Amino acid sequence: MTISPRPDRPLRLGTRGSPLALTQARMVIAALRDAHGWGEGAIEIVEIKTSGDRIQDRKLAEVGGKALWTKELDRALTAGEIDFAVHSMKDVETIRPAEIAIAAMLERADVRDRLIGVESIANLPQGARVGTSSPRRSAQILRARPDAAIVLFRGNVDTRLRKLTDGEADATLLAAAGLDRLGRDDVGHVVRVDEMLPAPAQGAVGIETLADNAEMRALLAAIDHAPTHVCVSAERALLAALGGDCRSPIAALAIESGGGIHLRAEILTEDGREHVADDAMLRVEEAEADAHALATRLLDRASPALRSLFAGPLATEQ
Numbered sequence: 001m002t003i004s005p006r007p008d009r010p011l012r013l014g015t016r017g018s019p020l021a022l023t024q025a026r027m028v029i030a031a032l033r034d035a036h037g038w039g040e041g042a043i044e045i046v047e048i049k050t051s052g053d054r055i056q057d058r059k060l061a062e063v064g065g066k067a068l069w070t071k072e073l074d075r076a077l078t079a080g081e082i083d084f085a086v087h088s089m090k091d092v093e094t095i096r097p098a099e100i101a102i103a104a105m106l107e108r109a110d111v112r113d114r115l116i117g118v119e120s121i122a123n124l125p126q127g128a129r130v131g132t133s134s135p136r137r138s139a140q141i142l143r144a145r146p147d148a149a150i151v152l153f154r155g156n157v158d159t160r161l162r163k164l165t166d167g168e169a170d171a172t173l174l175a176a177a178g179l180d181r182l183g184r185d186d187v188g189h190v191v192r193v194d195e196m197l198p199a200p201a202q203g204a205v206g207i208e209t210l211a212d213n214a215e216m217r218a219l220l221a222a223i224d225h226a227p228t229h230v231c232v233s234a235e236r237a238l239l240a241a242l243g244g245d246c247r248s249p250i251a252a253l254a255i256e257s258g259g260g261i262h263l264r265a266e267i268l269t270e271d272g273r274e275h276v277a278d279d280a281m282l283r284v285e286e287a288e289a290d291a292h293a294l295a296t297r298l299l300d301r302a303s304p305a306l307r308s309l310f311a312g313p314l315a316t317e318q
């Protein structure tokens with residue numbers, strides 16, 4: 001443990017106010033205090049309500065996508081109201097404003113989804129209602145079970161679990177990472193990644209600060225988990241190349257392997273009828289270019305209808 005000089009005032013960590021967001025903020029504070037030998041009170045939490053928290057009755061895709069989770073925190077960073085911000089990387093837009101830097105990521109947790117309400121996808125009753133608001137989960141479920149009916153489920157983890165108990169659906173899917181962090185490790189049954197590839201960046205917590213705040217960046221570098229950062233960046237590079245937004249069902253998972261990065265990816269139509277999957281070994285130094293090449297291969301094999309879901313540089317090239 002290195003003892004870094006404690007800042008002359010508490011550092012302000014901006015976060016959303018959901019139970020999961022607050023838990024993740026406390027994880028970041030614990031990691032920083034531990035890395036720098038700071039006592040209690042070195043960091044304070046600033047809760048920021050985002051539009052994503054306010055709007056609960058519509059799909060994110062209809063109301064502006066991932067920017068809903070980041071916009072207000074970005075504004076607070078730029079306005080100097082907070083020194084750094086914590087996010088689920090899965091909710092962070094692919095293209096960030098130039099003045100904001102992803103300075104660190106905590107070690108990634110379980111990347112898988114858990115199925116709640118029934119033991120496995122095969123065990124879903126005929127015509128089962130599956131609650132989700134994720135185009136990826138909808139598409140993957142419908143691909144495996146065209147008889148299923150998707151029901152819109154939004155709200156935080158507890159709200160979704162309550163909707164299930166209230167009988168609004170027969171099953172739902174949630175990220176294992178979120179459930180585990182909330183102490184709900186007893187809930188649901190993990191779905192293998194070969195059965196359901198997770199969302200890009202699922203299970204990773206990221207910390208952002210202003211790109212020109214060298215002091216804050218150095219403090220955050222001490223808690224960066226490099227393998228997570230490398231893998232999540234590769235998944236985000238693929239997303240950027242595809243130009244996927246929250247209406248485009250995309251799954252991706254990168255894992256370090258034999259000195260390189262193994263990236264698996266899948267794109268689907270939301271009804272699950274069309275599906276293209278592929279994988280590649282990326283060179284660590286050229287991960288972005290190699291992820292781009294994988295995106296090209298996926299789009300080359302997609303029908304015009306599937307390709308039209310993507311707005312990226314590659315999709316518009318053809």
Ligand SMILES: NCc1[nH]cc(CCC(=O)O)c1CC(=O)O
Nearest residue numbers: 088090174175177178202203204
């Ligand atoms: N979109 C909501 C969201 N963002 C991050 C998580 C879970 C935690 C994570 O993936 O890191 C969740 C809930 C879920 O999908 O179950």
